[in-house]
Amino acid sequence: MKYNRILLKLSGESLTGEKGYGIDEVRLNDYARQIKEAVQMGVQVGIVIGGGNIFRGLSGSQKGFDRVKGDQMGMLATVINSLALSSALTAIGQKNRVYTSIRMEPVGELYSKWKAIESMQNGEVAILSGGTGNPFFTTDTASALRGIEIEADAMFKGTRVDGVYTADPEKDPSATKFDTISFDEVYDRGLRVMDLTATTMCKQNNLPIVVFDMDTYGNLKKVLSGDNIGTLVHV
Numbered sequence: 001m002k003y004n005r006i007l008l009k010l011s012g013e014s015l016t017g018e019k020g021y022g023i024d025e026v027r028l029n030d031y032a033r034q035i036k037e038a039v040q041m042g043v044q045v046g047i048v049i050g051g052g053n054i055f056r057g058l059s060g061s062q063k064g065f066d067r068v069k070g071d072q073m074g075m076l077a078t079v080i081n082s083l084a085l086s087s088a089l090t091a092i093g094q095k096n097r098v099y100t101s102i103r104m105e106p107v108g109e110l111y112s113k114w115k116a117i118e119s120m121q122n123g124e125v126a127i128l129s130g131g132t133g134n135p136f137f138t139t140d141t142a143s144a145l146r147g148i149e150i151e152a153d154a155m156f157k158g159t160r161v162d163g164v165y166t167a168d169p170e171k172d173p174s175a176t177k178f179d180t181i182s183f184d185e186v187y188d189r190g191l192r193v194m195d196l197t198a199t200t201m202c203k204q205n206n207l208p209i210v211v212f213d214m215d216t217y218g219n220l221k222k223v224l225s226g227d228n229i230g231t232l233v234h235v
């Protein structure tokens with residue numbers, strides 16, 4: 001097995017599923033089942049989930065919200081999504097624990113690298129909520145940070161596109177997909193599948209990224225089994 005421990009980044013926006021807003025229980029349960037399968041394969045799983053289905057500070061500030069308060073709302077949105085995922089995992093018998101970047105017991109335990117690693121070693125999924133705890137960041141950057149901290153073998157960016165393309169595939173239908181691409185080429189081509197802060201942290205700390213479509217059931221297992229269905233971003 002190539003991966004002993006992964007940091008799985010889940011898209012908040014994808015959680016809306018067919019609904020267009022909030023949390024679609026079908027999508028949530030799909031994610032939970034895929035994550036349970038990964039643990040059953042012997043992989044230690046840490047998870048960061050976005051909040052874009054509920055609130056983003058940047059969009060809020062364009063509507064007149066204070067940016068810092070808006071970002072705090074966004075970070076709380078990731079806690080809501082994390083609790084939903086925790087509930088779905090528990091319902092199918094998958095042990096898990098929610099950690100928060102900001103103290104808010106009994107909602108979750110205050111995050112520490114050591115507690116999160118211990119959880120994963122005990123077969124629990126560690127759900128790392130609340131982003132970095134700081135405004136002006138994204139959950140992609142939180143994933144890079146936590147992935148490096150927990151010494152993950154890779155960051156798995158499970159999103160709604162099936163890899164990194166020569167251009168945004170949702171805007172340019174002629175874009176073509178990379179099987180692998182180096183961090184330097186991502187910069188040189190100006191590709192924005194993740195924000196630059198997150199990309200730079202991964203590059204500097206030698207954390208490879210696998211971008212894949214998490215919204216198709218079974219894909220997480222396929223990527224972990226070595227199937228070439230996404231894009232590997234490497235140093």
Ligand SMILES: Nc1ncnc2c1ncn2[C@@H]1O[C@H](COP(=O)(O)OP(=O)(O)OP(=O)(O)O)[C@@H](O)[C@H]1O
Nearest residue numbers: 011012013050052159164165167168170191192193
């Ligand atoms: N070169 C590219 N290759 C692939 N996707 C790209 C590229 N450029 C832009 N994108 C866009 O990036 C998006 C995925 O990243 P993004 O972090 O914005 O969303 P997300 O994974 O849904 O996360 P969240 O909702 O948590 O913020 C895709 O939906 C795609 O449209």
Ligand SMILES: O=c1ccn([C@@H]2O[C@H](COP(=O)(O)O)[C@@H](O)[C@H]2O)c(=O)[nH]1
Nearest residue numbers: 050051052057071074075131132137139
């Ligand atoms: O470290 C962080 C992480 C997130 N935020 C805020 O939360 C929202 C939701 O996260 P997405 O990555 O966009 O899904 C984000 O837009 C920020 O407003 C943050 O401030 N700090």
